[in-house]
Amino acid sequence: KQEVTQIPAALSVPEGENLVLNCSFTDSAIYNLQWFRQDPGKGLTSLLLIQSSQREQTSGRLNASLDKSSGRSTLYIAASQPGDSATYLCAVIRVNAGNMLTFGGGTRLMVKP
Amino acid sequence: EAQVTQNPRYLITVTGKKLTVTCSQNMNHEYMSWYRQDPGLGLRQIYYSMNVEVTDKGDVPEGYKVSRKEKRNFPLILESPSPNQTSLYFCASSLSGTGGSEQYFGPGTRLTVT
Numbered sequence: 001k002q003e004v005t006q007i008p009a010a011l012s013v014p015e016g017e018n019l020v021l022n023c024s025f026t027d028s029a030i031y032n033l034q035w036f037r038q039d040p041g042k043g044l045t046s047l048l049l050i051q052s053s054q055r056e057q058t059s060g061r062l063n064a065s066l067d068k069s070s071g072r073s074t075l076y077i078a079a080s081q082p083g084d085s086a087t088y089l090c091a092v093i094r095v096n097a098g099n100m101l102t103f104g105g106g107t108r109l110m111v112k113p
Numbered sequence: 114e115a116q117v118t119q120n121p122r123y124l125i126t127v128t129g130k131k132l133t134v135t136c137s138q139n140m141n142h143e144y145m146s147w148y149r150q151d152p153g154l155g156l157r158q159i160y161y162s163m164n165v166e167v168t169d170k171g172d173v174p175e176g177y178k179v180s181r182k183e184k185r186n187f188p189l190i191l192e193s194p195s196p197n198q199t200s201l202y203f204c205a206s207s208l209s210g211t212g213g214s215e216q217y218f219g220p221g222t223r224l225t226v227t
Contacts, residue, residue, distance in 0.1 A: 031213025043203060044218040051213065089156070093213040098163070099144050100171060101205075101216060103156040 002027045002094050006104035013080055014112050021075040021107045023090035028068045031093040034101065035064050035075050038087045047088075048075070080111045115140045117219035119204050125225045126194055134189045134222050136204030142217075144210035145187035146171065147179065149200040150221075156203070162187055163210040194226045 003026045013019055023033070032051045036044040048057045048064040050073070056065040063076040073090055087108045091101040117138045126132055138145065146161035148171075158171030162181040176198055178190040187206075191198060202222045207214035 032215075034215065036218075041201075041221075041223070043220040044205075046215060046217060049215045091156075098161060098169070099207055099210045099214060099216070100146070100158045100161065101148075101156070105155050 002030075002092060002102045004090060004092055004102050004104035006088075006090060006107050008107060009105065010108040010110075012110040012112065015080060015082060017080050017111075018076070018078050019080055019109075021077070021088050021090075021109070023073040023075070023104055025071045025073075025092050025102075027094055028071055029094060030068065033064075033066055033073050033090060033092045035062075035073075036089040036091065038089060038106070040087075044089065077109075080109075082111050082113050084111050085109055115217075117204055117206050117217055119202075119219040119222050121222060122220060123223050125227065127227055128195055129193050131190070131192050132194060132224075133191075134202060134204075134224070136187045136189065136219060137185050138187075138204075138206040138217070139185065140206065140208070140217070141184065142206040142208050143184070144207045144214065145181065146205050146216075147177070147187070147189050148203045148205065149173065150203065151200050159189070159202075161210070194224075196226050198224065199226050200224060 035047040050066040061078040087106045089106045091103045147159040148156045160179040162168045204219040207216040
């Protein structure tokens with residue numbers, strides 16, 4: 001069974017710092033990995049999708065990498081801003097598991113002004 | 114605007130009173146699914162649909178029903194809600210149900226069953 005773990009569970013940084021969020025998964029037979037952002041009490045916003053054949057994706061200040069062999073993904077946020085404060089979730093889709101996302105527990109990020 | 118919508122956004126009900134949470138997408142997506150989010154348990158899939166009239170169970174289907182009569186709509190039905198179904202519910206959709214298509218989520222429905 002696929003397990004997805006995110007470390008750290010919570011992170012507090014001063015504005016302007018570059019930071020890395022980690023995601024690990026136990027089964028490397030995946031189609032893709034997707035990073036989401038969730039604001040308190042709100043829905044999930046898709047940030048980046050990395051196909052299993054790719055090693056990284058970039059969108060603005062965000063860069064996500066994927067290493068299937070080691071079962072890891074990282075989300076890099078450059079020059080963090082208070083508006084980046086949210087919970088960040090990673091999720092994988094396993095091969096032969098339909099299109100079901102298996103989620104990590106999330107990293108709660110607070111960026112202080 | 115491409116989006117997934119859910120209604121209602123908030124619902125408080127009593128044990129045993131049947132309810133339906135609607136989900137609609139305007140992106141002509143084939144695949145739709147429902148998740149629930151609970152503290153300490155994260156997001157778990159309830160049901161999914163690969164296309165019209167094709168539905169199947171996810172990880173936690175007990176106590177729920179779904180239907181997919183039209184491509185754009187995928188309602189979640191709780192025929193006899195119980196307090197353990199108090200949760201935050203999300204509907205999601207993607208272009209295809211195979212190959213790992215990017216998924217888009219609705220804003221969520223917060224359900225409280227007393």
